[in-house]
Amino acid sequence: MTFSPALAARKGVVILTLAAATLFGGATAAVAQQSFTDVAAGVNKKMVKLFGAGGFKGLPAYGTGILVSPKGHILTVNNHLLSTTDIKIHLSDGRSFPVRVVFREPELDLALLKIDDDTIDALPYFDIAEAAKRPLAQPGDWILAFSNQFHIATRDEPMSIQRGVISALTDLRARRGDFDPPYNGEAYFLDVIACNPGAAGGIITDRKGHLLGFLGRELKSRLSDTWINYAMPVQTEVELQRDETKVKVNVATFVQESIAGKYIVSNPRTKEKGPGGYHGIVLVPNAVQATPAYVEEVVPGSPAAEAGLRPDDLIVYVEGELIPSIKAFREIIRQTRPGTALRLEVQRGNRLHTINLKLTEHPKQKG
Amino acid sequence: MRFNRFLMPTCSAALLLTAWWAWAQQPPADAVLKAEAERVGVIQKIVPAVVAVFAPGGKNGGSGVVISKDGYALTNFHVVQATGPLMKCGLADGVLYDAVLVGEDKVGDVALIRLYPKKEGQDFPFAPLGDSDLVREGDWSVAAGNPFLLARDFRPTVTFGLVSGVHRYQYPAGSFLEYPDCIQIDTSINPGNSGGPLYNMKGELIGINGRGSFDKRGRVNSGVGYAISINQIKNFMGHLRAGLECDHASLGARVTTQTDKYGLGQMTVTSILDDSDAARRGLDIDDELVSFDGRPMGSVNQYFNVLGVFPRGWRVPLEYRRKEVRKEVLVRLMGKTAQVLLDPLQPGGPPQPQPGPIPKPGGKKPFPPAPQGPPSPLTKFFQPKQPTVANMYFNNLERDRLLAAFKKHGDFSALTGTWTIAGDARYKALAVKPGQETKAVTFTVGELKDGDKTYPTAQMATEGSTWSLKVLESTDQAVLKQPPSSGGLLSAMYLYQLLLTKGQQGFEDEFIHGGYEPFYPPAKTDKAPASLKDLRVDCEVLRTRTAQYQAKWYFDRRDLRLLGFEVRLTDNEDPCEVYLSDYDTVDGRELPRRMQVIHGNAPYGVFHLKGFRFGEAK
Numbered sequence: 001m002t003f004s005p006a007l008a009a010r011k012g013v014v015i016l017t018l019a020a021a022t023l024f025g026g027a028t029a030a031v032a033q034q035s036f037t038d039v040a041a042g043v044n045k046k047m048v049k050l051f052g053a054g055g056f057k058g059l060p061a062y063g064t065g066i067l068v069s070p071k072g073h074i075l076t077v078n079n080h081l082l083s084t085t086d087i088k089i090h091l092s093d094g095r096s097f098p099v100r101v102v103f104r105e106p107e108l109d110l111a112l113l114k115i116d117d118d119t120i121d122a123l124p125y126f127d128i129a130e131a132a133k134r135p136l137a138q139p140g141d142w143i144l145a146f147s148n149q150f151h152i153a154t155r156d157e158p159m160s161i162q163r164g165v166i167s168a169l170t171d172l173r174a175r176r177g178d179f180d181p182p183y184n185g186e187a188y189f190l191d192v193i194a195c196n197p198g199a200a201g202g203i204i205t206d207r208k209g210h211l212l213g214f215l216g217r218e219l220k221s222r223l224s225d226t227w228i229n230y231a232m233p234v235q236t237e238v239e240l241q242r243d244e245t246k247v248k249v250n251v252a253t254f255v256q257e258s259i260a261g262k263y264i265v266s267n268p269r270t271k272e273k274g275p276g277g278y279h280g281i282v283l284v285p286n287a288v289q290a291t292p293a294y295v296e297e298v299v300p301g302s303p304a305a306e307a308g309l310r311p312d313d314l315i316v317y318v319e320g321e322l323i324p325s326i327k328a329f330r331e332i333i334r335q336t337r338p339g340t341a342l343r344l345e346v347q348r349g350n351r352l353h354t355i356n357l358k359l360t361e362h363p364k365q366k367g
Numbered sequence: 368m369r370f371n372r373f374l375m376p377t378c379s380a381a382l383l384l385t386a387w388w389a390w391a392q393q394p395p396a397d398a399v400l401k402a403e404a405e406r407v408g409v410i411q412k413i414v415p416a417v418v419a420v421f422a423p424g425g426k427n428g429g430s431g432v433v434i435s436k437d438g439y440a441l442t443n444f445h446v447v448q449a450t451g452p453l454m455k456c457g458l459a460d461g462v463l464y465d466a467v468l469v470g471e472d473k474v475g476d477v478a479l480i481r482l483y484p485k486k487e488g489q490d491f492p493f494a495p496l497g498d499s500d501l502v503r504e505g506d507w508s509v510a511a512g513n514p515f516l517l518a519r520d521f522r523p524t525v526t527f528g529l530v531s532g533v534h535r536y537q538y539p540a541g542s543f544l545e546y547p548d549c550i551q552i553d554t555s556i557n558p559g560n561s562g563g564p565l566y567n568m569k570g571e572l573i574g575i576n577g578r579g580s581f582d583k584r585g586r587v588n589s590g591v592g593y594a595i596s597i598n599q600i601k602n603f604m605g606h607l608r609a610g611l612e613c614d615h616a617s618l619g620a621r622v623t624t625q626t627d628k629y630g631l632g633q634m635t636v637t638s639i640l641d642d643s644d645a646a647r648r649g650l651d652i653d654d655e656l657v658s659f660d661g662r663p664m665g666s667v668n669q670y671f672n673v674l675g676v677f678p679r680g681w682r683v684p685l686e687y688r689r690k691e692v693r694k695e696v697l698v699r700l701m702g703k704t705a706q707v708l709l710d711p712l713q714p715g716g717p718p719q720p721q722p723g724p725i726p727k728p729g730g731k732k733p734f735p736p737a738p739q740g741p742p743s744p745l746t747k748f749f750q751p752k753q754p755t756v757a758n759m760y761f762n763n764l765e766r767d768r769l770l771a772a773f774k775k776h777g778d779f780s781a782l783t784g785t786w787t788i789a790g791d792a793r794y795k796a797l798a799v800k801p802g803q804e805t806k807a808v809t810f811t812v813g814e815l816k817d818g819d820k821t822y823p824t825a826q827m828a829t830e831g832s833t834w835s836l837k838v839l840e841s842t843d844q845a846v847l848k849q850p851p852s853s854g855g856l857l858s859a860m861y862l863y864q865l866l867l868t869k870g871q872q873g874f875e876d877e878f879i880h881g882g883y884e885p886f887y888p889p890a891k892t893d894k895a896p897a898s899l900k901d902l903r904v905d906c907e908v909l910r911t912r913t914a915q916y917q918a919k920w921y922f923d924r925r926d927l928r929l930l931g932f933e934v935r936l937t938d939n940e941d942p943c944e945v946y947l948s949d950y951d952t953v954d955g956r957e958l959p960r961r962m963q964v965i966h967g968n969a970p971y972g973v974f975h976l977k978g979f980r981f982g983e984a985k
Contacts, residue, residue, distance in 0.1 A: 036529065
């Protein structure tokens with residue numbers, strides 16, 4: 001009998017079909033009421049409970065992180081928790097260790113920590129480089145969220161597991177108080193209430209426990225003024241300034257270079273102070289303690305003119321925040337970068353008008 | 368041709384992959400439909416037993432779940448606190464039933480109520496109780512109830528989600544509403560869901576939804592809800608059915624986490640109350656708790672989780688380590704609240720690093736118009752006797768049921784004369800000499816003559832010694848606790864006869880059903896059991912007080928046979944424990960042939976009871 005490619009192919013058909021059927025059959029049987037107990041157990045081993053600074057002004061003194069190396073490198077959110085030298089973690093087996101901050105990257109809003117014990121080895125961990133190679137998850141995909149929200153767990157107690165669906169993958173337009181969040185790139189928006197106190201630094205995974213992204217902070221939407229639940233994809237890449245050059249850094253390179261001890265920290269961003277974006281509104285003189293934010297004049301051709309603001313308009317709300325004074329208005333503008341759109345409510349006569357004001361760069365001064 | 372050899376299979380594989388991909392993208396109709404059908408099935412099964420609880424007038428309310436065909440239903444204490452003791456309960460059948468408060472557990476935030484059918488004898492649909500210790504994080508769950516009290520036809524709102532964590536501990540709000548060992552869910556629960564059921568995917572009741580973690584987002588679903596585990600409620604079920612005000616347990620010792628050299632927590636006793644049972648059992652400062660009720664102790668949360676699910680007065684095995692030596696003892700748990708306080712939610716109590724506020728039905732928004740009805744016809748079924756009994760009517764029901772079943776084991780009511788019980792005894796407390804196997808003993812209980820008067824008297828006579836107690840005359844503790852080292856066996860024998868002959872008439876100060884408790888009859892051989900837990904028998908308890916004596920009587924829940932009792936004179940002392948076994952039937956009455964007596968940490972004696980002589984009433 002001679003070798004027949006066609007036959008081989010046909011044989012292949014049968015074999016592949018069988019394989020596909022088996023795989024598919026197995027997958028569908030588990031679609032609905034499958035328990036995630038085993039997945040949770042596997043993920044939990046790679047997560048840590050974090051304890052650091054906080055406990056005031058509504059800032060929790062606890063958080064969540066994940067192991068990213070067998071030697072106890074930990075990836076977490078770059079937040080207030082790390083503003084102390086006394087940071088501790090609890091591993092999933094209940095052991096407690098002090099940790100130190102190795103590198104922080106504000107643009108990624110991530111920080112890499114290390115367990116302060118050189119004998120630590122062979123811990124289970126997430127391979128960030130591998131996870132970053134996977135394609136982005138899509139709206140409609142199921143996810144599991146893991147975190148130590150509300151400090152429910154201590155020691156060897158497992159993280160909270162929640163399930164949800166990715167509602168959207170789009171730009172993060174959020175605020176923290178009046179401030180912009182440190183990260184405002186693309187994010188997964190979730191239908192599950194996962195971004196609770198202490199959840200930041202937690203993760204979302206697919207149904208099999210593969211890492212998809214990092215749970216974000218407690219933020220409100222700039223559009224709807226409601227709390228949002230989001231995660232930053234593990235594939236995230238940001239452009240940042242190092243000395244005079246712009247470089248691109250993603251989560252995987254941050255982790256790799258930090259572990260190797262050779263990450264170069266970017267120039268601190270000077271976004272939150274300074275003049276803020278340009279609007280072209282001339283307000284009435286700020287005469288008393290709480291002068292109402294009346295518009296005196298609108299610079300022709302400015303964003304304010306384009307948005308339709310007029311002299312004698314009273315600015316009542318910006319992004320849903322009540323504006324009691326000129327000072328309050330300027331404070332918000334100062335913290336808002338060019339390119340940001342603000343929703344203003346202005347009183348004109350007896351009626352409230354909604355105005356969308358898009359701030360721009362300040363025009364170059366002549367001479 | 369040469370290319371073809373390789374191309375063909377490659378092409379086929381590619382085609383196949385494409386085909387498989389296309390196939391995989393299709394909705395997996397059968398499996399999804401099947402899962403959906405399963406979900407729908409569970410929901411259909413559970414919905415009829417879900418209760419919409421309303422205050423009369425409908426201004427307040429919550430949820431609940433019927434757990435027996437005669438209408439007993441569970442809800443939260445904080446729901447009945449708002450509705451009052453006579454409430455209206457809507458079921459999915461659209462009918463509004465009258466209900467009454469049966470028992471309540473303020474610390475555990477649980478209340479038992481009873482719905483009454485519109486026609487006597489009609490059965491209610493009810494939820495079967497599951498085993499919440501089998502629930503794992505990552506399991507699916509279904510919650511049902513009446514969020515925001517929005518259902519006007521009483522059909523429950525059903526939500527579906529994951530179990531986010533098990534064996535969670537949530538600190539109490541003030542002295543009450545502690546959620547130990549609870550189930551954390553992302554299944555949506557909102558104000559009005561309080562008291563409603565949480566089910567597993569078999570449609571078994573695994574918890575009662577009651578609170579959530581809220582922070583800045585207000586008192587609505589925050590993705591973190593908590594259900595009181597049904598296994599905890601089972602521990603209190605006897606108390607609740609008996610209409611009691613429940614109290615939770617405390618150990619009488621302060622236990623904190625100390626970190627060992629591996630950074631692992633170990634639970635160490637840092638202070639202990641001298642008059643606690645734990646101290647009398649030998650627990651001391653610096654001892655390390657190893658396990659409690661068979662569960663390992665590694666963190667404060669675990670400790671509170673185990674302690675928090677027990678009613679006051681339960682005995683629980685506790686294992687501790689002192690200098691590498693492990694020891695297991697049975698500890699009687701003290702109460703959590705000094706007395707059951709009448710005003711819950713008052714400040715004080717343990718520190719609250721993280722008090723999850725309670726989802727109170729109501730809030731700022733007005734409720735939908737009230738389901739109105741005539742005044743409750745159940746007023747006669749509500750007989751509070753605070754501070755210990757929430758509703759005496761139900762205690763009487765349970766007590767009378769218990770006594771009726773107990774009487775089937777033997778009617779002694781006519782035998783009010785003098786009793787003589789003869790037998791053999793052994794154990795060194797009775798001075799059984801080496802080589803001497805046993806010693807003859809005779810108990811005599813009844814109205815005995817002393818001079819020209821008669822007194823209720825109990826006597827115990829062995830070779831060379833006789834102890835006698837005029838049970839109502841003496842106030843001397845040493846006399847009342849005769850014979851020495853027994854803790855009061857003479858008093859116990861007197862009360863035993865009193866219970867069997869006179870029943871309730873014999874105990875003028877208290878004669879109530881005391882709920883369920885575990886009882887640990889000692890092993891009959893000298894070989895110690897692997898764990899004291901192995902000895903446990905679940906019992907119904909009768910609590911009695913008369914003259915200076917308090918007693919607890921333990922009836923096997925399976926057949927309500929008397930397995931033993933304990934007698935004490937004051938609260939904080941070791942009782943005389945009497946264990947009865949080896950029953951046989953004489954003249955239609957079951958008689959224990961073996962009686963074992965223990966006091967404190969030492970056995971007092973084992974008695975083989977051979978001859979019973981009962982004097983008839985004079």
